[in-house]
Structure formats: structure tokens, C-alpha cells
Amino acid sequence: MRVDPKGIGERLLQFRKSISFSQKQMAEQAEIDRSYIAHVENGSTPSSEFIIKLINAFNISIDWLLTGNGKMLLPEDEHVFNKLKEDHVKLLERLIILPEQKQNELIKVFTKIIEIE
Incomplete structure (x- = not known):
């Protein structure tokens, strides 16, 4: 599967408009830089940290955001990313x-460690 940054930007813009948020409001809610939102909306490849913060803040489906498949939003309990802490993100990066x-x-x-427990 190939992820298209331009498609991610278009879906991000679509989502932002669906909740009637400005880039500034979205940035404040997700604790990310407003200019970075603008770059992603214009087709720049988002970082994993950006995606995780966005998913955590707005409950956006990662599948929808990255590929356009599925629903825009998922129920809270379906998002494993909502359970990630900052240390987890740093480890993954x-x-x-x-x-x-x-x-x-x-x-x-x-x-192996997980199987032992």
C-alpha cells in the first residue's frame, strides 16, 4: 500500500472543515504547530508524531486519514493510538x-516478552 501525502492533506482539510475548525483551533486542540498543519494540508508528508497527536486529539481513523478507506471517525475504544503515551511515540520513532x-x-x-506474560 502506498500512502499519498497529498491525499492525507486533502483528508485533513476535509476533516478540519467538517468540524468547522481553523488551523489555529486544530493546532491548539492537538498541541501541534499551526504552520505544520498548513504544510500537511498542502501535500507535505506528515510525521508519525503529528499523525498520533491528530488521532489522539480528534479520534480520526488512521486508515481513513492515510488511505481514505473506512469511516472518518471511529469509536474511542477502537483507537490503539489513544492509549499511546509520549514515551511510546518516542520509542516507535x-x-x-x-x-x-x-x-x-x-x-x-x-x-517473546509479551508471550511470556
């Missing part, structure tokens, strides 16, 4: 910049 082999090794270790 560090994980995704590692070489693929290291990522796979860490995932195997995490999986």
Missing part, C-alpha cells in the same frame, strides 16, 4: 529509523 534487521530483532524480543 526511534524504532522506525533503525535498519530493518535491527527492527526485526527488536520486534522478536518484544514478541
